[in-house]
Each structure stands twice: as structure tokens, then as C-alpha cells.
Amino acid sequence: MSELLKIRLPDGSVREMPRGSTPADIAAAIGPGLAKAALAARVDGEVRDIMRPLERDADVSLITGRDEADALELVRHDYAHVLAEAVQSLWPDTQITFGPATDDGFYYDFAPGERGPFTEDDLPLIEEKMREIIAADKTLRREEWTRDQLIDWFEQHGERFKAEWAAELPENEPLTVYHSGGDWLDMCRGPHLASTGKLDPQAFKLTRVSGAYWRGDQKNAMLSRIYGTGWLNKKQLDTYLVRLEEAAKRDHRKLGREMDLFHLQEEAHGSVFWHPNGYLIWRQLEAYMRRRLDAAGYVEVKTPQVMDARQWEKSGHWGKYRENMFVIPDEVPNTQDEGPLVSDAAEWMALKPMNCPAHVLIFKQGITSYRDLPLRMAEFGCCHRNEPHGALHGIMRVRQFTQDDAHIFVREDQLVDEVRAFCDLLDSVYKDLGFERYAIKLALRPDERFGTEAMWDQAERELREAVAAAGRATEEFGWEELPGEGAFYAPKLEFHLTDAIGRTWQVGTIQSDRVLPERLDASYVGEDGERHRPVMLHRAIIGTFERFIGILIEHHAGRLPLWLSPVQAVVATIVSDADDYANEVLAKLRAAGLRADADLRNEKINYKVREHSVAKVPHMLVVGKREAEEGTIALRTLGEQQQKVLSVAEAIAFLQGEATPPDLR
Numbered sequence: 001m002s003e004l005l006k007i008r009l010p011d012g013s014v015r016e017m018p019r020g021s022t023p024a025d026i027a028a029a030i031g032p033g034l035a036k037a038a039l040a041a042r043v044d045g046e047v048r049d050i051m052r053p054l055e056r057d058a059d060v061s062l063i064t065g066r067d068e069a070d071a072l073e074l075v076r077h078d079y080a081h082v083l084a085e086a087v088q089s090l091w092p093d094t095q096i097t098f099g100p101a102t103d104d105g106f107y108y109d110f111a112p113g114e115r116g117p118f119t120e121d122d123l124p125l126i127e128e129k130m131r132e133i134i135a136a137d138k139t140l141r142r143e144e145w146t147r148d149q150l151i152d153w154f155e156q157h158g159e160r161f162k163a164e165w166a167a168e169l170p171e172n173e174p175l176t177v178y179h180s181g182g183d184w185l186d187m188c189r190g191p192h193l194a195s196t197g198k199l200d201p202q203a204f205k206l207t208r209v210s211g212a213y214w215r216g217d218q219k220n221a222m223l224s225r226i227y228g229t230g231w232l233n234k235k236q237l238d239t240y241l242v243r244l245e246e247a248a249k250r251d252h253r254k255l256g257r258e259m260d261l262f263h264l265q266e267e268a269h270g271s272v273f274w275h276p277n278g279y280l281i282w283r284q285l286e287a288y289m290r291r292r293l294d295a296a297g298y299v300e301v302k303t304p305q306v307m308d309a310r311q312w313e314k315s316g317h318w319g320k321y322r323e324n325m326f327v328i329p330d331e332v333p334n335t336q337d338e339g340p341l342v343s344d345a346a347e348w349m350a351l352k353p354m355n356c357p358a359h360v361l362i363f364k365q366g367i368t369s370y371r372d373l374p375l376r377m378a379e380f381g382c383c384h385r386n387e388p389h390g391a392l393h394g395i396m397r398v399r400q401f402t403q404d405d406a407h408i409f410v411r412e413d414q415l416v417d418e419v420r421a422f423c424d425l426l427d428s429v430y431k432d433l434g435f436e437r438y439a440i441k442l443a444l445r446p447d448e449r450f451g452t453e454a455m456w457d458q459a460e461r462e463l464r465e466a467v468a469a470a471g472r473a474t475e476e477f478g479w480e481e482l483p484g485e486g487a488f489y490a491p492k493l494e495f496h497l498t499d500a501i502g503r504t505w506q507v508g509t510i511q512s513d514r515v516l517p518e519r520l521d522a523s524y525v526g527e528d529g530e531r532h533r534p535v536m537l538h539r540a541i542i543g544t545f546e547r548f549i550g551i552l553i554e555h556h557a558g559r560l561p562l563w564l565s566p567v568q569a570v571v572a573t574i575v576s577d578a579d580d581y582a583n584e585v586l587a588k589l590r591a592a593g594l595r596a597d598a599d600l601r602n603e604k605i606n607y608k609v610r611e612h613s614v615a616k617v618p619h620m621l622v623v624g625k626r627e628a629e630e631g632t633i634a635l636r637t638l639g640e641q642q643q644k645v646l647s648v649a650e651a652i653a654f655l656q657g658e659a660t661p662p663d664l665r
Ligand SMILES: [Zn+2]
Pocket: 077, 081, 178, 186, 187, 188, 189, 190, 192
């Protein structure tokens, strides 16, 4: 065996290094700059500690702060360890459990000792201790232990949770612990930075605490979870904190209250109570989408809310998707006090979690000819999915939702064109709705899937081709492929919107499915007189009305475009002598098709302006004695300092222009 290892670097060059060299040695051999900047290394694709010796020839690339995604994941994981060490050094009877990196930071779950659960008041003290640990620049050293060693160590140190976990690990595989200096260790797969001093002590912040069940199961002990956000440097942290503050101001739950749009309550977990103002936004959006679909050659249908379990079995949902479905007994419930509500003999039905099977059932009525394709079948379909209570979030993550769903049945030869046309339609809808930027991603076959390899090869190729034909498989559109993230029946294109504060939201999708037409035996008669399978494109542009309205509210910070605003204008009086005139102006606005109200209360005008600003009313038409005499109004637009005096006719023409939906301009 040669004593030298052949290390291939990303530029293709090969370096010979003594056996047992570490990525840190390679970095040092390349130059002192890299030696300082390198945080970890990718060794044959796997991220590894910079101090971990190499056992064999390998492709090695060094990870620095410039490889942001990898670097962030590493530092966040390190912050989580430092957090756990800090907490145990402050309260030694605390037990540790687990603490992963998250999208913006990290958390760690603790079983607190005598002191009881942590509170936000504890965070500054813990942060201070974390900074001490970082300043001490403790080496993070990886060590392989056997399972029994782990169990013994944790049991001796009173770590009941870790010992329980270790006992379930495989017996004969080497397991790893990471030491922090000589004082502390945690069982962990790694990788980690070389030492705590690699972290920037000013680039993290502990943000909040919450309860969390051990192993996520409510039958288990309640743990105390501490969350933090962690970054590579202070500038990144500051940018993030500003964005967080901005996001809090825009929170759709807060604005939903202030604008009186909707509410949620425990009696209907995850289902929205739309108030008149909120439902006005919905109706505008739905009318807009319907016009766009009509113009694009879709037909609209309405299908049952509840279907028999046997139907869901045929479509495959009963097997693969049942945990997300609400099932209902097809039986008159027992109304007596004794006995179970539902008998053992009940047949089951389920609320639809998606509209697809019902659309295939419509497609199968009668005989479809190749000339009838593509058939674009749309439904603003109301669906239910059984999400755990903890996963729900305002109107963004709900259990009852309405999709802008459609299924396009196509012949093989029409597929690419149809997907391309969809890309164009979606592009135009997003621009109309005020989103300039979005990214397109192709989610490829998952591990668990229906269908043959050849089918997946073809389906993935076609979607790729369609996006390229639409001219959007480019960097500008953030084009990328996501291995393993497709649906179990089809690959999918995902469309991710970027909002005004830089957050991204996946809303649109199109999936090319050959599985469901097969399972449900859908066919058409081809030019050759034979039966053929259509391909089914599942597609949505805005996703669901609930979530999309939430995104719209946050994107526009409540200041919706006029055509979507529930109340477009309020006529407000300065003095009560102007009441009659205000009513006259209001009648004219309404006759012109504008959604307007009047505020004739005996309140100061500044008070009225403040109140309607909070409710995000876009325009106020202020009238007093002088306006009544001259037949004018003073127009105050939300967010503008100056008011403009206009004749009533001018004001109406201006408002009508702005209130016209973009597709009708
Ligand atoms: Zn770790």
C-alpha cells in the first residue's frame, strides 16, 4: 500500500499527501489564506471535519464561508452544541437531548433540572456563557465510541434521555462523540468546525423558548426548547434581524385582525372564518383567476367533497396518503349513550385531500377522442388534509383549503407544448399579482414511487424540455433540479415566488403523471382508432387561496393593489354640515362600481385618518364645507403626505383606472 494518497482538488489537479493527512493539512499546503478560511471539507461528496484524517484517495474540496449553505449548516450545528454546553455549565442538573441546525439557526431540547423550564429571561445569561465558550476556542474533537461505552457514559452522568437513545443504536457500528475541550461532550454524527473559536461571537442570538415533547410524542416528557439564530458574521445576523422585524410588521395574522379580514378559532383548527372584507379579496382573486382560465381554454367543474374509501384505494391515496385524510363512517352514528358512536362494521368514506381522482372520473364519462385533447379541467376545489395542530400557521398552513386546481389531459405529442403554455400563463399571472421574481425548480423521482424507470426518465426529460422551450431554464429564474423531491406518482416543476422582503414561497406547480390515468383506466381513442392513455398534468398557479392571500398580505404589507382591496375608498367628513354631500359622493362612487364606505362620525379628521390607515384603506376622500360648495374632494392616499383636491368626476376616473384588474386594462 502506497504511503501517499492521491487527493484530487476541484480544479482537477492532483496532490499527493502522506496517509493520515487531514483536509486542514491540504489547505495549509495550498496556502495560508485557505488554511485560515477553511471550515470543513467535502470528501467524496460528504462534508467532514477539517481535522479528520483521510483514509484513502479522494476528491476533496475545502469549504469556506463562501460556500454559504454548507458553512451555515456547520456553524449552526456548532452553535447548538455551544448552547448545550453553556446551559449545562450554568445548570449542571439539566439533561441534554438533541439540537439540530434549522433554516435560520438552531435549537436544542433540554430536560431542565430543579429550576424548571427555561424562560426568555434566561437567554441573556446563556448567550454570555456561549460567548465565553467561543472565546475559550475549545477544540472540537471527534472520537469513535461503541454503543455500550455511550450508554455507560450517559448513565453515569445522569443523562437518561441520551442513554435511552443510545440503547436503540446499532450495536456493532462505530458511533461518534464530539468533545468540546476536555470538559464536555455530546453524542453526534458531526461534522463540526475545528474549534469553538471558529464561530463569530457576535453572529448569533437566542430568540425564544418553547415546550417540545421528547421524540415529538405527546405521551413523553415535556422538554424545554431554546431557539437561536446563527450566521457566519454580524452583518448577516443584522440583516436577518431587520428582516425578521419587517416580517413581524407584515405578519398576515396581525394585519388580518387590523384589516378585519378573517379569524381562526380552536373550534375549527386550521379552517378559516373569512370575514366580509377578507372574502372580498378572495372573490376578486377568484374572479381574476377564472377569467384567466376561461381565456386560456380551460373548462370548470365541481366535484364531490366526500368519496368512498374504495375510490381512494383505486387511486392509491388510501395506501400512500391516508394519514393525511379525514375519514368518515358511512353509517348513521349511534345516538344512544351506550355503545360506540360508530360500529365495527362501518364502511369508510373520506373528505377529498385532492381533486385529481374526481377529475379522472369526469374524463371517463363518455368517450374522448384524440381531437378533444388537450382537455383542461379546472376546479376551485375545496380540500381537507389532516395536518397536526402544531404544524398549522395562520391562514398559511391550514387543514381546509381551496386550490386553483386543474388537470390537463394531453396526448404524448402535446405534453411539452402544454407545459410551456402553462409556464407562460403562470408568468403573466404572477406579474399581474405584483410578483416580479420567481424561481423554477424541477423535483425529481423520490425513493418511494410508482411507475417504471423509463417512465420517470421520460417525464423528467419532458418537463426540462418544456421549461427550456419557455426560455426559463436559466439562472435568472433560479433554475435547478432537486433530486428525490418529486411526488410519488410524478416529477414536478415548482414555482417559488420571492416576496418584497426576499422570502421565497413555493406556490405554483405542474406535474406530469402517467400513473393515475393507468390506475383509474382513463383512455381516449386515437387517430388509429385504438385506445390510448392520456398523460395527466396536475397544475396550480396560486396554490391555495388561503395561503396565497396570506402571501399577498405580507408581500404588500397590507397595502393591496386597489383592485384587490376590500374597501377601496372611504368618504370622510370634516364637519357634520358635509354629511349630505358625503352621501352624494358615496352614491356616485358606488354607482361607478367602486367599493366605498362613508365615515360620518363626529370625530376629528386626524382620528379618522389614523383609524383607516391602520385598516389599510387605500384612499380617503375628505369633504368639508368648502368641498361641498365647490363639488370637490380632497384625496388622501395611504402612505402619501400630500393631499390632492379633485372634482368628484376626476376622483372617480382616477380610482376606476386603478381599480381595474390588470387583465381588463
Ligand atoms: Zn453535533
